[in-house]
Amino acid sequence: MSLMESVDGQVKGASVWAAVVRLGRLMLDQVYPPGCTACGAPLDAHGGLCPQCFAKMRFITSPMCTVLGLPFETDLGDARSAEALADPPPFRRARAAVAYGEVAGTLVSRLKYGDRPELAGFCARLMAQAGPEFWNEAPVLVPVPLHPSRLRHRRYNQSMLLAQALGKSLGLRVEGGLVQRHRKTRQQVGLSGDGRARNVQGAFSLDARALERLGGRSVVLVDDVYTTGATVKAVTNVLLRGGVTTVDVLTFARVVIGEHEPI
Secondary structure (H helix, E strand, O other), X not given: OOHHHHHHHHHHHHHHHHHHHHHHHHHHHHHOOOEOOOOOOEOOOOOOOOHHHHHHOOEOOOOEOOOOOOEOOOOOOOOOOHHHHHOOOOOOEEEEEEEOOHHHHHHHHHHHOOOOOOHHXXXXXXXXXXXXXXXXXXXXXXXOOOOHHHHHHHOOOXXXXXXXXXXXXXXXXXXXXXXXXXXOOOOOOOOOHHHHHHHHXXXXXXXXXXXXXXXXXXXEEEEEEEOOOHHHHHHHHHHHHOOOXXXXXXXXXXXXXXXXXXX
């Protein structure tokens, strides 16, 4: 077989496969019509929001606190929020794609409890845009872990799914086994700030072998929601004690005081 015949055969094969994929998508759309990931309103394609739900999302952009990523009403320059000054976090910076609200809460709830792991890809696309200053360092992505018993019950860790989707889109490594939750804790929802901190105190540990694989690279902790920061602060302290030099935090949503909060 000549080179041209070989190339022609590959092109034809690729065309046939592309046609099969398109047909499969069309058949899937007939069975499961594309809909808004939040309200289910009809859409032209899967994995998006309708205009009404999109308008309800509050994306967090500058101006913001340079440490906690809290949005400011006016541009204060390179300023820190009162929260960051009163209680400096152990991590370097925290960023979130959106403020926690009705639509963001629906997406998180469905991803976390509604057996909708495919929503991680949509959330991760927004998260990648929320932390552009993180990516130049080629950090390692580390998801906040679940306790093994909760992982068995839920079947997947939403933070791991978010980290994997981010890693795939940005070409970054994910270390899912670096941090382990060795003590089972109660869910944080409904606890006060102090209660959340006590709940996760001493709950995490490091895998020494995974720590060696970091090779001195910085870490970006990945989670779904930043509420009081108790969990990511506890994980950050464990990482810093283990020898990690720099930790940043990236979540899909974060609670802004005085606005919609998780229930």
